[in-house]
Amino acid sequence: DAMVIQNPRYQVxxxxxxxxxxxxxxLNHNVMYWYQQKSSQAPKLLFHYYDKDFxxxxxxxxNFQSRRPNTSFCFLDIRSPGLxxxxxxxxxxxxxxxxxxxxxxGPGTRLTVL
Amino acid sequence: xxxxxxxxxxxxxxxxxxxxxxxxxxxxxxxxxLFWYKQPSSGEMIFLIYQxxxxxxxxxxxxxxxxxxxxxxxxxxxxxxxxxxxxxxxxCAMGTGNQFYFGTGTSLTVIP
Numbered sequence: 074d075a076m077v078i079q080n081p082r083y084q085v086x087x088x089x090x091x092x093x094x095x096x097x098x099x100l101n102h103n104v105m106y107w108y109q110q111k112s113s114q115a116p117k118l119l120f121h122y123y124d125k126d127f128x129x130x131x132x133x134x135x136n137f138q139s140r141r142p143n144t145s146f147c148f149l150d151i152r153s154p155g156l157x158x159x160x161x162x163x164x165x166x167x168x169x170x171x172x173x174x175x176x177x178x179g180p181g182t183r184l185t186v187l
Numbered sequence: 188x189x190x191x192x193x194x195x196x197x198x199x200x201x202x203x204x205x206x207x208x209x210x211x212x213x214x215x216x217x218x219x220x221l222f223w224y225k226q227p228s229s230g231e232m233i234f235l236i237y238q239x240x241x242x243x244x245x246x247x248x249x250x251x252x253x254x255x256x257x258x259x260x261x262x263x264x265x266x267x268x269x270x271x272x273x274x275x276x277x278x279c280a281m282g283t284g285n286q287f288y289f290g291t292g293t294s295l296t297v298i299p
Contacts, residue, residue: 106287115278115289116232161230167282174282175220178232 076100077179079164085185086154094149094182096164105147106176107139108163116163122147123169151184159186190214191279193290200269201298207254208264208293210279216240219283221262223253226292227275235277238262269297 077098086092096105103124108116120129122141136158138150151158161181167174192211200206212221223235238246238253246253254263266273274297279290 110230113292113294115291118287163230163232165232167287174284174287175222175234175237176280176282176287177234178224181230181232183230 077164077166077177079162079179079182081182082180083183083185085187086151087187088156089153092151092154092184094151094162094164094184096147096149096179097145098166098177098179099145100166100168100177101144102166102168102177103144104167104169104174105141106165106167107137107147107149108165109158110161110163110181112160119149154184154186156186159184190288191281191290193279193293195293196291197294197296199296199298200266200273202271203268205265205267206269206295208266208277208279208295210262210264210290212260212262212279212281212288214260214281214283216283219281221253221255222280222282223251223262223264224278224280225273225275226278232278236264266295271297271299273297 080095106121107119110116119133140148161183163181164179165176167176219240221238225233236246236248236251236253238255245255250267252265276292278292281288
């Protein structure tokens with residue numbers, strides 16, 4: 074089945090220790106998104122790729138970086154995680170349409186920072 | 188500016204009863220899509236139902252229906268015959284172009 078996969082599902086890291094979260098998709102969608110979701114809040118968009126074009130949200134901290142080496146994969150790098158970065162990280166994909174873009178979500182990676 | 192508004196932070200419903208979760212939106216684009224997602228405690232965002240701005244009929248998917256009132260800019264989710272497994276967070280969202288906006292969510296608890 075076509076899907077969005079995130080690995081790992083749970084990630085524990087230490088304060089300041091770089092961590093990478095991965096997302097892959099078999100939907101062949103050209104748009105990929107990374108969201109951060111803290112407890113009891115709506116997902117907050119960090120950035121998205123439109124094909125290889127990177128689009129950063131204005132309030133996304135520099136501590137967060139992303140890479141998309143090909144259509145299928147996208148990575149979220151947190152260079153120096155702080156306690157405030159503990160959250161669920163959701164990857165989503167969509168195909169560009171002229172009218173709307175339904176997003177397909179992966180299961181998320183829950184990040185704990187010790 | 189707030190694009191999606193969900194005014195009910197928490198809702199309770201008796202098992203087997205119907206419940207309506209409110210959502211209003213704001214856009215000047217003529218073409219947009221409205222979505223509802225369910226997020227259980229496991230964290231996965233599960234797509235429930237979609238309504239296009241040009242759709243004449245209200246969307247339905249099993250026990251879920253979307254009450255789309257374009258003039259009022261509302262897109263309420265109706266869950267019929269609630270089940271215990273429906274207890275979760277519910278997010279209303281709007282897609283327009285390459286932008287996607289989430290509401291703040293409604294926490295639904297189904298009471299046995």
